[in-house]
Amino acid sequence: MSQEVPSFAVVGRVNAGKTATLATLLEVDDNEVLRVSATPGETTRVQVLPVVYHDEELVRFLDTPGFQQPVEAMREIQRLAGDGTPGPVHVQRFVAECGARFPDEVRLLEPVMAGAGVLYVVDPCNPLRDAFLAEMEILRWTGRPRLALLNPQGEIPAGQESAWREQLGATFNLVRTFDAHSARYEERRRLLESLLQIDERHGDAIRRVLGKMENEWQERRELAAEAIVDFLEAALLLRVHEPLDEKDEGLPARRERKRAEMTDRYFKKLAGIENECVGRLLKLYRHHLLRIDADPARHTGLDLATEETWRKWGLGRAQLAAAGAIAGGAAGAAFDLGVGIHSLGAGTVIGALGGGLAAFFKGGSLPELKVKFGGIKLAGGDGRNLVVGPPASPNFPWVLLDSMLLRYHGIVGRAHGRRDVEMVEAGAGESRVRAMASEKRAVLQKWFTSCLKGAPDRGLEPEVYGVVVNLLDVC
Structure with missing residues (x-):
């Protein structure tokens, strides 16, 4: 992690489309570089994906394992907080002490607690269950800038998207739709622009990426x-x-x-x-x-x-x-x-x-x-x-x-x-x-x-x- 290079961890449930989102955003369709698979739990480690122009790294994305035990992990963080309200210090303690019981949750939270922003990917075709609510709470407790991405992988049942948006809007700085299987250049650009809205401290770096991206496209x-x-x-x-x-x-x-x-x-x-x-x-x-x-x-x-x-x-x-x-x-x-x-x-x-x-x-x-x-x-x-x-x-x-x-x-x-x-x-x-x-x-x-x-x-x-x-x- 570097203070000079903004980092964003892409997190979410197993098979929510995290890796596919990164593949589309960064234009990587090679499984040797970025593995996109229907196999549950395919991503088992944090993979660093730098955005480099002219040998200079301007921004960094991190592909993380999916949540496996979000409800249990949420309860463990609450236990660590005792009678107090859970916050970043308790999530940091969870990361330091609970790797044996919650290896996937600890791996995905490590870069977040080290300073990365959060891109939370969900499939709104799924019902809004307790496990998703637990994931949102854990990410809220990190205190990091958070962007939620709706990545539909099928037809969304009537009324379900609005339910997702209402819940996500209560815990995330921004909610956007990004279909990893159909997004084109303009959608990719809008997603990068959204990063400016959740963490303005890295505005200069993000704007440089956008400018170089536009020049490269032309x-x-x-x-x-x-x-x-x-x-x-x-x-x-x-x-x-x-x-x-x-x-x-x-x-x-x-x-x-x-x-x-x-x-x-x-x-x-x-x-x-x-x-x-x-x-x-x-x-x-x-x-x-x-x-x-x-x-x-x-x-x-x-x-x-x-x-x-x-x-x-x-x-x-x-x-x-x-x-x-x-x-x-x-x-x-x-x-x-x-x-x-x-x-x-x-x-x-x-x-x-x-x-x-x-x-x-x-x-x-x-x-x-x-x-x-x-x-x-x-x-x-x-x-x-x-x-x-x-x-x-x-x-x-x-x-x-x-x-x-x-x-x-x-x-x-x-x-x-x-x-x-x-x-x-x-x-x-x-x-x-x-x-x-x-x-x-x-x-x-x-x-x-x-x-x-x-x-x-x-x-x-x-x-x-x-x-x-x-x-x-x-x-």
């Missing part, structure tokens, strides 16, 4: 935007090339095999680019229990081969037309309003890949100029090459962006106190790019068009980064 957001822009550029520049053989023209089985092989290679490479981006995001936000779902099977079967994907994500038809017009009507953004809705469906895109290839093999002599058949290009000149990618739909860049924004939303929204393994999926949620302002869509469309042409406009990149950072702000 820096992460900018690095996440950089990862997403890098992903979009790599995906839009992606092409798969294959040398042509004259024999392919007259052999249907061979040309079909080549078509399938090239398409498969294209989607595998696209999946690899997505994997790299999601991996960067997971590392930025300190998640070990999230898994990447971007694999070739999902690209050809879910992400790009269902009409629903293209209907839910990306821009609407009118928005595509407007973005293309504002961007100067570039070829990569051209959109024919006369075609049906299925022109945006991935089934049509994949069909265009096959149809374009079939058209080439049924054709005659090779043209000297590049001819685009819905994502398939025939390149002439000194050599003959078939080029696959990207899909011809003008919505393709927007669908890529939407899918990554949804993954980002899932990553930043997952509480570190959870210990279930989950996939980073983009299958849930509605389009986020459709809510953008038209001038921001125009910036992205111009840049998308330059990437699709194989020459990303570097002059637009500062604006592009700014637009993506803004999109991440609202996630």
Whole structure:
């Protein structure tokens, strides 16, 4: 314990969610660092968890064992007080003399009596029994600053939360709700701000933590935007090339095999680019229990081969037309309003890949100029090459962006106190790019068009980064 570094002991009943609360607050989802388990009494010792920025410890949290015998411990402290009112001196005597009979209660009270503030975690889904009242009394007798946290681990029965709040309000300086399995950045920040209200002596240290936390969060957001822009550029520049053989023209089985092989290679490479981006995001936000779902099977079967994907994500038809017009009507953004809705469906895109290839093999002599058949290009000149990618739909860049924004939303929204393994999926949620302002869509469309042409406009990149950072702000 240090007078310079404020300390807070997280205490409560066994399986009240103490360790999960700390895991979410401090962004730790690694069981090797902070064990979160459904096993009763998993925490058997005090674990020190420092908050360090630039090698300087600013605040310290302590994960403690849970109360095991609160009613009996309360009675023992009352016995030590005799006819007087129990207070800090009697709790200190309990800690010094009763470790053999009450090992868990003594362990959790030791740091409190050494100067730590109290964060008392309860699950308001449980009825307010005598054992909880005994815990509250013991903590009140310590005389230390006390914050009570309601950490619901299920649905709270009607009227039960108000009963908890009324009782806690009588014995604690402050009562707050903090769901360790769903709390996001703002809830974490509010919890730290609450510490200022229970012990103003450490105000400077807590405010420094809040400032550094905010700076770090903004820096992460900018690095996440950089990862997403890098992903979009790599995906839009992606092409798969294959040398042509004259024999392919007259052999249907061979040309079909080549078509399938090239398409498969294209989607595998696209999946690899997505994997790299999601991996960067997971590392930025300190998640070990999230898994990447971007694999070739999902690209050809879910992400790009269902009409629903293209209907839910990306821009609407009118928005595509407007973005293309504002961007100067570039070829990569051209959109024919006369075609049906299925022109945006991935089934049509994949069909265009096959149809374009079939058209080439049924054709005659090779043209000297590049001819685009819905994502398939025939390149002439000194050599003959078939080029696959990207899909011809003008919505393709927007669908890529939407899918990554949804993954980002899932990553930043997952509480570190959870210990279930989950996939980073983009299958849930509605389009986020459709809510953008038209001038921001125009910036992205111009840049998308330059990437699709194989020459990303570097002059637009500062604006592009700014637009993506803004999109991440609202996630």
